Amino acid sequence: MTAVATLPPSTARPLGHHLATAFLAVVVLAALFAPLVAPYEPDAVDFAATLAPVSPEHLLGADQSGRDLLARVLYGARTSLVGPLLLLAIASVLGVALGTLAAWRRGWVDAVVGRVTDVMYAFPGLLFVVLVVAVFGNGMTTAVVALGLAYAPTIAKYTRSVAVAECGKPYIDAYRVQGMGGLAICVRHLVPNMARPIVGYLVVLFGEGLMSLATLSFLGFGAQPPSSDWGLMVKEGQPAVVQGAFLPVLVPGAAIALVVVSFNVLGVRFADRLGVRGS
Amino acid sequence: MLLSVEELTVEAGGRRPILREVSLTVGRGEIVGLVGESGSGKSTIARSVLRLLPQRARVSGRVLVEGDDVLAMGPEALRGLRSSTVSMIYQDPRSSLNPVRRIGDFLTERMVHTLGRPKAQARATALELLAAVGMRDPEARLRQYPHELSGGMLQRVVVAAALAAGPSLLLADEATSALDVTTQAETLALLRRVQAERGLGMLFITHDLHLAAAFCDRVHVLYAGTIVESRPAKELFADPRHPYTQGLLACTPDLGDPRPIRPVPGRPPSLDDAFDGCPFAPRCPHATGRCESARPEPVTAGGGAAACHLLEP
Amino acid sequence: MARKLAGLAVTLLAASFVIFGASYAAPGDPVTFLAGGKENLTPEYLAAVRAQYHLDDPFLVQYGRWLGGAVSGDLGRSLQYNDQVADLLAARLPSTLALVGCTAVLFTVLGVGLGVLAAVRGGRVDAAVVAGTTLATSVPPFVVATALISLFGVRLGWFPVMGGGSLWHLTLPAVTLAVGALAVVSRVTRQSMIEQRELDHVTVARASGLSERLIVVRHVLRGALGPIVTMCGLVTAGMLAGTVIVEAAFGLNGVGSLLVNAINTHDFPVTQAVLLLMVTAYILVTTLVELVQPLIDPRARRPA
Ligand SMILES: Nc1ncnc2c1ncn2[C@@H]1O[C@H](COP(=O)(O)OP(=O)(O)OP(=O)(O)O)[C@@H](O)[C@H]1O
Ligand SMILES: [Mg+2]
Numbered sequence: 001m002t003a004v005a006t007l008p009p010s011t012a013r014p015l016g017h018h019l020a021t022a023f024l025a026v027v028v029l030a031a032l033f034a035p036l037v038a039p040y041e042p043d044a045v046d047f048a049a050t051l052a053p054v055s056p057e058h059l060l061g062a063d064q065s066g067r068d069l070l071a072r073v074l075y076g077a078r079t080s081l082v083g084p085l086l087l088l089a090i091a092s093v094l095g096v097a098l099g100t101l102a103a104w105r106r107g108w109v110d111a112v113v114g115r116v117t118d119v120m121y122a123f124p125g126l127l128f129v130v131l132v133v134a135v136f137g138n139g140m141t142t143a144v145v146a147l148g149l150a151y152a153p154t155i156a157k158y159t160r161s162v163a164v165a166e167c168g169k170p171y172i173d174a175y176r177v178q179g180m181g182g183l184a185i186c187v188r189h190l191v192p193n194m195a196r197p198i199v200g201y202l203v204v205l206f207g208e209g210l211m212s213l214a215t216l217s218f219l220g221f222g223a224q225p226p227s228s229d230w231g232l233m234v235k236e237g238q239p240a241v242v243q244g245a246f247l248p249v250l251v252p253g254a255a256i257a258l259v260v261v262s263f264n265v266l267g268v269r270f271a272d273r274l275g276v277r278g279s
Numbered sequence: 280m281l282l283s284v285e286e287l288t289v290e291a292g293g294r295r296p297i298l299r300e301v302s303l304t305v306g307r308g309e310i311v312g313l314v315g316e317s318g319s320g321k322s323t324i325a326r327s328v329l330r331l332l333p334q335r336a337r338v339s340g341r342v343l344v345e346g347d348d349v350l351a352m353g354p355e356a357l358r359g360l361r362s363s364t365v366s367m368i369y370q371d372p373r374s375s376l377n378p379v380r381r382i383g384d385f386l387t388e389r390m391v392h393t394l395g396r397p398k399a400q401a402r403a404t405a406l407e408l409l410a411a412v413g414m415r416d417p418e419a420r421l422r423q424y425p426h427e428l429s430g431g432m433l434q435r436v437v438v439a440a441a442l443a444a445g446p447s448l449l450l451a452d453e454a455t456s457a458l459d460v461t462t463q464a465e466t467l468a469l470l471r472r473v474q475a476e477r478g479l480g481m482l483f484i485t486h487d488l489h490l491a492a493a494f495c496d497r498v499h500v501l502y503a504g505t506i507v508e509s510r511p512a513k514e515l516f517a518d519p520r521h522p523y524t525q526g527l528l529a530c531t532p533d534l535g536d537p538r539p540i541r542p543v544p545g546r547p548p549s550l551d552d553a554f555d556g557c558p559f560a561p562r563c564p565h566a567t568g569r570c571e572s573a574r575p576e577p578v579t580a581g582g583g584a585a586a587c588h589l590l591e592p
Numbered sequence: 593m594a595r596k597l598a599g600l601a602v603t604l605l606a607a608s609f610v611i612f613g614a615s616y617a618a619p620g621d622p623v624t625f626l627a628g629g630k631e632n633l634t635p636e637y638l639a640a641v642r643a644q645y646h647l648d649d650p651f652l653v654q655y656g657r658w659l660g661g662a663v664s665g666d667l668g669r670s671l672q673y674n675d676q677v678a679d680l681l682a683a684r685l686p687s688t689l690a691l692v693g694c695t696a697v698l699f700t701v702l703g704v705g706l707g708v709l710a711a712v713r714g715g716r717v718d719a720a721v722v723a724g725t726t727l728a729t730s731v732p733p734f735v736v737a738t739a740l741i742s743l744f745g746v747r748l749g750w751f752p753v754m755g756g757g758s759l760w761h762l763t764l765p766a767v768t769l770a771v772g773a774l775a776v777v778s779r780v781t782r783q784s785m786i787e788q789r790e791l792d793h794v795t796v797a798r799a800s801g802l803s804e805r806l807i808v809v810r811h812v813l814r815g816a817l818g819p820i821v822t823m824c825g826l827v828t829a830g831m832l833a834g835t836v837i838v839e840a841a842f843g844l845n846g847v848g849s850l851l852v853n854a855i856n857t858h859d860f861p862v863t864q865a866v867l868l869l870m871v872t873a874y875i876l877v878t879t880l881v882e883l884v885q886p887l888i889d890p891r892a893r894r895p896a
Contacts, residue, residue, distance in 0.1 A: 360801070363801070369796060370793065378889075388810070389800045
């Protein structure tokens, strides 16, 4: 929270946007070029540097095993950013398909999709994901797939509402009159026409997805050691806090917080532009 | 004079002011009518008596209640005025009451929280008032919620609440417009009775010129934020001078009157219509070039005044 | 009302079915899964597990037995602690409920307070409240937790860092949970108050000389209560799941950390029981929230 709380409130709106954009650009570049810019290997153990403070050798300090925190946080940007992307990809493929199907067919298909969504919503927070992890075991793959499944109903619901409005437009009927099949209309026209609001909605969900995935890693259900996923880094750094060394949790913690905050700052505006309704 | 509005001008961002140099008076025991089309500024006049004006409105002129200028008084004096001197009755009784509070709360709230009366006494007064406005079983009414009462009954409750503080001025803003004809008649009779019993001054706002003429002592006709005619009610009705008043009377059907109904042509002006001359000129059948360019001043006419170039000597 | 309760029952049943059926979705033989998924299991032990879970019965019979047991308070035995699951839950529940209770009080008072402040003051205060709470929500709870531990627990030493028991121990966890809920509660409060403020009866109250403070309390806030109570109820219901994260972060011995341990030790009966408990509580609380609406809004009451 230390760094976060001092971010300017919305009075400095343009400044906030610039800061957020710049920060995200840096993070993406760091993720892409981690091997080039990182001063050490992310898993290079050096017990001489255990819990090293900030110093020229270790710009952000080191953790209990003397692993350089800057290197770890740079490499960690990879899993921490790719994970949410993947889970949103899974969720949007499933969700858009189900939502479009429900809106297109209506009737019992719609009802079934609605009931499945209801049952999923009966699991508060991450509990559905926790159930999947309990059955299929810990690990990044399970966590990403489970989160994808958990996010799918939300996207399906949103897609359905957009698609219902879209289906009422005359061009759909026009294609039907031309004898085009339902699947072809959906894939070639309906879904592309809904792309803007859906992508906007996904942008809004990205920050949440990143948070959820990091949380799973923090609980030990997601990324496993020796990964340098940010959530896992916070978990592994926790014992050091009691010894008075805050860097191992603060560095990855601040990274998560700043990325999510930046994403939300930009996402809201982006979503507005793309015409996301009442998210 | 109980209420005296002097040269009141209210501007709220439109191309013309909502009210322009409005002057009117209400004496004790007098019923003064205010008639005009929708959007002409009737409610704004009533609200300015309680200083409930739009947030960023620019106001000039004076509104004197018992000699004190409402627009210039301090917050304490203003609350005193609102709570005990002036009461307002609104068009829609259903939206005047908080739907989640009991009738009893509505009636006693002002007495307890602004006049500082003890609860028991306020309750007794509320019961008396409900009986006075002709409600049966007042005890039970106090415990009911607004949605359990009919519109006519609610308007009685609103009248009772308006009387609770023993005001000397009553502002009735289309107090009967939302009611059906029989309840309308009952409410009018009730208003007239309490007004006479208590010697109240009353500003009676309506868009029905016939009703105003029958109910009031004097009537002001408002058009686009200016008063175009002010006359004693009977004379106004028998012999309207301003073309707009004539038009208003001609467009209401009368039983046994063989004349055809003639609506006033054109549409009521919005805040975006600005006028150099007479605001009614664009719709006036007798308009001349002068009407378009010069604003008419009120001239004495038939016991009152009317602002029309045609009446100028 | 009857329809609502029926819908509630159906959703609960479906959720319990998902929770129970999940063990059959696991790859491999359910016996090895239920036995904890370890390799070196003796045939005798597997047979015992098979018998304990009646794995030779048809699936629906097993489900019925499990559900019947759950309803009557028999949630099976834990593989890890070799204890009745119900006893484990009973031992852990009070601390979790205390945490949820403290959190609910905190975010209700602070969230509604901030929302009222934003609505009444407007302008800069409004912008600051909205920006601040939105920012606070963007930080994941476990990061907030570690930050609070670092600052108030270790650096300043004001609060105990780990473990539970007293209200003192619950302060930091409750604050952590509440921070995430502030934004949505204050936003609903603010929005609902702004809508109420525009209503005619508020102007009528103002015209009768009531002070602004009384107008806000007796009319605006009172009218806005419906959505506020709904949102606070929903957030509280969701909080049950939030305890998983916070209890793990603060090392509290509650139901949430029981769940995390159960998953890490492949203790599936405990996992199932905790999930069932949380889902049930969640659905019950959300239904309860709907049921109290008529108390808040007399218009929602049926004519007697
Ligand atoms: N708060 C406000 N801000 C800006 N303009 C306003 C506001 N309130 C009223 N007006 C404008 O002032 C004009 C007069 O409104 P007012 O309510 O006084 O009319 P009225 O004669 O009472 O109409 P009605 O018969 O419909 O009640 C209208 O054009 C209206 O749009
Ligand atoms: Mg009006």
